[in-house]
Amino acid sequence: MLPFASSGSKVTPRHHVGGYSNGYPRGSTFDISPHRFQPRGTASAYRSRRTQSFVRLAIVAAVLFFLILLSWRGSSALSIFSLGLLAHDQDFQLETTRYYDLSNVQGTARGWEREERILLCVPLRDAEPHLPMFFSHLQNFTYPHHLIDVAFLVSDSKDRTLEVLVQNMEAIQASEDEKMPFGEISIIEKDFGQVVNQDVESRHGFAAQAGRRKLMARARNWLLSAALRPYHSWVYWRDVDVETAPFTILEDLMRHNKDVIVPNVWRPLPEWLGGEQPYDLNSWQESETALALADTLDEDAVIVEGYAEYATWRPHLAYLRDPFGDPDMEMELDGVGGVSILAKAKVFRYGVHFPAFSFEKHAETEGFGKMARRMDFSVVGLPHYTIWHTYEPSVDDIKHMEQMEREKLAAEEAEKEKAEKAMKLKESFGDATGQWEKDKSDLANIALEEKKETGAGAPAAGTEDKTDAKVAAGKAQGKTEDKTGDKVNAGKDGVEDGKT
């Protein structure tokens, strides 16, 4: 027999269940147990008290243990009552292990059907004026938005690029339209200490090119390496200053199923410059002349296209454009431009990047094309599939436009003077006409006197002449007005160009 079983303990389960027992005897309270065993010996009472204190101690210990357990595990007491079924924001579970099979993200011709993810890379620097245009392009993409991850690199910007970017992207992600929000959005800041200015002249000056291109290459590599994930099948590089591009450009380029593919990039021009012009001269095929030239240059030299200093005689994608040509026609390339590049993610995963050093005498996107070829990837361009870059007047263009403006003003002035002269002449001529009229009427009077009733039509003819002269003057006036109108329009254009 257990020693405790016969203790005759007064403690009943009611007294301590759930830990409510405060240790005081409940003698005065209503007791429904009818079969109480009475009376009790003193020894038994002593024993019972001892047992009670023991139980109390155990309960206190249990409660303490729980409190310690709770605080140690850091989980909220609520989870006890919710039985762990409710999930709390503060109490989420972490997943630390990720598994990816890269053979699932190779990139195919119909990626949108296989739910292939695209990484859209956009390098930015002081790009605030272009952003509204870019966001409209972004929202218009027909490729399923949830499959597009967007990564921006904002470097060395002095304007509000970053703020505008964050605001707009957050608005897009919070959009009511289910089809609008994109996948992962990364906004990466990194300053490289830009030495070269971003204005058109310093950007495109020959001497600045090599250094500038190497810096651009670094920026691109930093962006890519921070944003490329094991779940990307494609990478699309897009500049913000593209003005017009088909909404379906991602699908259009993807359909070709090439490792690296670029469209043709042109830009619209003012009428006096011919209306349009090839813009991106970095997409080209290698030529013997260029290879021979490359051999003569030192290790760190960088050949840049589109400058008279390096006459390479390479066939350029841009110059092969036929506005009515087949947009699906392909052309093999060795160097590519960076305005709009679609590449399979595996190209970048295998190590092809934008050389920030002279790689086979090329850097940045042209070096990228060269390196991709070196690793036997296909690099093609579409000569008749064109997107349009914005027109930024160069310093020469601006000078030219100012010149044109001056010429216009001068012409206007001359016109005015001419008109004034004409007016004066007319006035004097008008006087003369008056005189002539007078003389005429005098003559007529004389004639009238001489031959009665024959000169009746003469004054009428005189008035007709007068009206003619007025009309001519009016015409001259109208011309000057037209000119002024032209000037106003040109001025507006100028302002717009300046903006863009």
Next chain:
Amino acid sequence: MARPMGPVRLKKTSPATLAVGAALCIFILYFLIGSSTPDFSASRKATAAVHHLSPPTSPFRKPTGSGKPKPPPVTRYNLNNVTITPDPLESRENILLLTPMARFYPEYWDNLLQLSYPHELITLGFILPKTKEGNTATTELQKRITKTQKYGPEKDRFKSIIILREDFEPPLSSQDESERHKMHNQKIRRAAMAKSRNSLLFSTLGPSTSWVFWLDADVVETPPSIIQDLARHDQPVVAPNCFQRYWNAEKKEMDERPYDFNNWQDSPNAQELAKQMGPDDILLEGYAEMATFRSLMAYMHKDDGLLHEEVPLDGVGGAALLVKADVHRDGAMFPAFPFYHLIETEGFAKMAKRLGWQPIGLPNYKVYHYNE
């Protein structure tokens, strides 16, 4: 002693029963609170990403329950604030430890667990081939990962772990040492290795990594403080000396010998050889047919030398290599094609140099290769 029977018996409860009951309650509640998956410290939770579409160098919140998943948030990363200092512990810099793996050695994992750098700052990245052997290695690796990340003590668990499977066929079916080291197989093998390394690197680097630590799967012994020790040099690329322990039959005792010969300083001979080569040929180290007379770091080791002695290098091996993340971000990768007649890790050293980063080696700081 007679005991009253009947209803009275119900009233009587022994303290022993109560104690057992209380213990049971505690036991049940313990399992109610503690769910099957482990909990992590608050600092770990603070660095977690809210969506699974996020840099793999951070853990992410498991999607909970039903309901439509929200689109990922706009996340800002300021890379100007990612520091790379000689004392990475002080500024709590993130380490990305990368390992291309063909076979899983338990000793490798045990060695990782004894690293003294805080594990919550270390992300592990693995890439394995999609072969039978690779599958076996993956299974074994995953077993050890689960053991550490789920059931191991908090301090042992790593920040996050990424397992990748290669997307190309491995060029050689055999991983035997003799077959592997045949010269004509070297170029193909190392080109594939370069692709593996690049795939691993460029899909895991992310925006918060400060240092990339390359450690081969067959390096089974390093000093526990290796990350801190190598970072202390504050150099863009640091290579320790890779040795191998073996049973010296002559001396009848365990001995060690140099193993990795890809850490070298260039020689006029090698440059002369390179000049005569075609554009697609590569220079290889450690072959009698191709005497380069380069100074190999493997032979610069001195038993009584300073542990932290530095030597400049022109080619590096990948057995163990600490690289500042900026070097890789600038574009320095492992060429899978002959780059100045060099390939893979040796080509990497050359490319880093072209970008203005000088690699160094530590001839007296040793790590040990598995003995096959």
